[in-house]
Amino acid sequence: MSPRSGRRVIHPGPTAKAPLLEVDDLRTTFETPRGTLVAVDGVTLRLEAGQTLGVVGESGSGKTVLARSVLQLVSARNAGIGGSVRLAGRELVGLSAKAMRSVWGVEAAIVFQDPMTSLNATMRIGDQITESLRYHLDMSRNEARTMAVALLRSVGIPEPASRLRAYPHQLSGGMRQRVTIAIALACGPHLLVADEPTTALDVTIQKQILDLLEAQQRERAMGMILITHDLGVVAGRTDRIAVMYAGRVVERAPTRVLFHDRRHPYTEGLLRSIPRMTNPGHSRLQVIPGRPPDLVALPEACAFAPRCRNAQPRCLEERPELVDIGQDHEHACFFPVGTPEGGEALARNVAAGESAAGLPVADDATVDVTTLAPLAPTEVV
Amino acid sequence: MRLVLRRLPAILATLLIVSFLTFLLTSLLPGDPAVQILGPEAANDAESLAAVREDLRLDDPLLSRYGAWLSDVATGDLGRSYRTGQEVTEAISERLPVTLEVGALAVGIALALAIPLGTLSAFRAGSRLDRAVTGTSFGLLALPSFMVAILLIYVFAVTLGWLPATGWTRLTADPLDNLRHAILPALALAAGEMAVYTRLLRADMITTLQQDSITMARAKGIPTSRILFRHALRPSSFSLMTVVGLQVATIIGGAVIVETLFALPGIGRLLVDSIVQRDLVMVQGVALVIAISFVVINFVVDLLYTLLDPRIRHGSPATA
Amino acid sequence: MEALRPLDDAADRVIGVGADDEPAYGAVPSSTGPGPEGRGAHRPGRKRKRGIAFWLAVGWLVVVAVCAVAADWLPLPDPNRPDVLDRLEGFSAEHPLGADPLGRDQLSRIVHGARVSLVVSVSAVSIGLVVGGTIGTAVGYLRGRTERVVMAVVDVIAAFPALILLLAVLAFVGRSLTIISLLIGALSVPIYTRVARANTLSIAQREFVHAAHTLGAKRSRILFREILPNVVPPVAAFALVAMGLVIVVEGSLALLGLSVPPPDPTWGGMIANGKPHLEEAVHVALVPSAAMFLTVLSLNFVGDTLRRSLDVRDSNL
16 A cells, blocks of 8 residues: 555645635535534535545544535535535536536546445446436547446456446446446546445455545546545545544544544544554454434534543533644644643543543543554554 | 246236126126016017027036136137127227227327426426426316316317317228327326326436435436436336326226217227116126236236336346 | 434435425425525424315315205205206306206205215225225234235236226116115225235334234234224225215216216216206306315315325335
């Protein structure tokens, strides 16, 4: 997984040209019978051309809605999107579906979690690949066919010409996901959003698909957003990572910095829950206690506080905002991990036996990640 | 083809039972079937009664009669009417094309209207268009075909005088005039069907439009019309297909009424006329033909189903 | 109800938040841009509050039922007394809804005709409901071979155009209100069997039934105390819609001259009487048509509203 490390710069520095994707204060809400559900709550992100951004969080953290909001694909009648999404300088929020048609497929494309449901079961694979080629690139039937064969070959599908007439159910899960990647890449988008592209696949296939995405991203110099619930997936494959919780970004940093120097207790919880080769054989896998909160009517407080070992009374009364601590690193925590404040907060909670939110906190230094050697991303598979 | 063979035993069993039920009509009726057939005025005509008994083997045991009748039916002999003296098969083959034409036209009109209306209504769910379509189709459900027929006759035949209110011209004689006579009866049958189809397609289409495959299609940036009619329509029409088949029963029932109102020489009117004239042999034959067509049409619909869903065609379990 | 489920992954699923059997919002490409104006956005309390249309429909049904029951005591002229001078008369003080081709009072005939519609629909539906409902609930609960045999028979009978069977039998058995009601009732048994079985199947899988089993309740007790009370409401809601269907079937028979013999008024018979006179007196056919249409529409509407609030799924039909 080393080939990327040569390119991994801590901070690319201010560049003259605008970033590929600028997301500012993006907010996606759904009106439900119980009230307004805030799925994405003021997310701000940057992505340079040719770079990969990992977005990590549990299910329910709003990352999938974020992926669809960025591409303006949330169109439920009860949904609302606010803020700004600029792709190569062009504002997408508020564009009509008709106007978005010149963006979708051509400028930006998306790969979904489950290829069984994202491919149309009643259409031949060839038709599903060629339709955007024919529409956007004005190709003839034959040109599109030739191109589709080339695309299928490039995503590693054997005998591509004969697969064009196949239906999705005639392929294996991994092959199906390769097909959806081919569809997404068909018109050469500058931005690829991969929404949990390996979650629905066999473990043995997952690495192949991730390698394929990485290879394609590099070859085409695309910007890529890789969304996952598994920090292990993004470890060696992203330039930066944003950790989401309850619709907000709670920590954001270059990948190496995040793994070495995470600050948010939630990030730490996610890191602890990755099984690692270097761990002693019998070490318990850590889980974050509790579940993500209900996104309807969130209180003005840290959403993670009820599950947090460091939680203090302040966390229940005030919502922490993202603060920049240098090295292109931001976090939203009053008592961050690896700082004196955080250490004191944890010590207080251990002494009291519970956090300010009532979560039982025991002293289990044996698996305290901070005591382990700094974790190189490559150790995480 | 494998599917045809697999389904064949069930089809044959259904046909056998249906034919037996039809046959029972002559046997379970109260009184002397011979009198029923010839009418009360012939009750004292012992010679004719004996002839009918002999002809229909009425003195044989039930099952052997059924066997004999079935073998006649299998050779295409449905008997001869005691009222008109006409061969039942001949009468049916004269009348069947009229009913088939009007029925097919009705299903065609209903689908031609329901597919775009149901699709657009689902696409714009909650909009004014959707509410208009949903409300209209709900109203049409409460409007039986005979009321539609009378309204159509009143508007297009009586008031506007554009189309004939009654009568029939054979397709081979004058195709245009044939259509002029067929269109109002077909519309009368189509109205209710359209409402059923539209509501069904709308509901299924709303479900389909929420699937990832549609979001994926949108993310390709292809036109909305292609998403709706190329991507979403086919996966949304499975239950529509089934119901089109099941609704054949409703259409046949409606055809009886509509053919009477429009004075069409179809098989439905033949049935009503035979019933009024107590022409038992004819009723039996017509009922059998209708039942068989119903079973066969539903079988054909099942086959079309496999055309819609490639997963069934390839024999793998459908998961959707 | 979906809406009450914990929303742990609802946000990630984007759509289907609070979706019920008729989603008012879909993931529909919308060029008008997003907005919270969706009809489904304000659903709380939908169960209790029914629209004015629902009460109008109920009101009309009550009026029809009262007319049918009290027809003889209402201050109306004899529905069967012809008056050639008033033949095909339009709306007037003497005949508020006009007069038919024999000069009989239409209003009086409509009111008395409601009786036929009511008797046929109520008795036919009761027969179907009781017989089919019992069979369906029983086989849906007992399962096994009985169920397979019964459902196979039901499928065969249902696979036959009922109106044809009805006509064929009526032709030779004779026609009276009783026979027509009995026949329609008998022919509708299969469909009630299906509906009742489908509902029983889904209810038999619920927790409280399992709980009763675990607590050692007797099968008969489970059937009558746990399952039946839950099967009756949805099947009854279906029965309302079926009543509309029966009224239409009776109307079709009358139109073919195979319903209650004249001169007793039925709505279908009145429509048939009016049909030859569309040119000079369209109201003769329209008035009974309107009465029948409104009644069937109301039955459909009330039945549909109740069914939806009972959250009946048709999936097991």
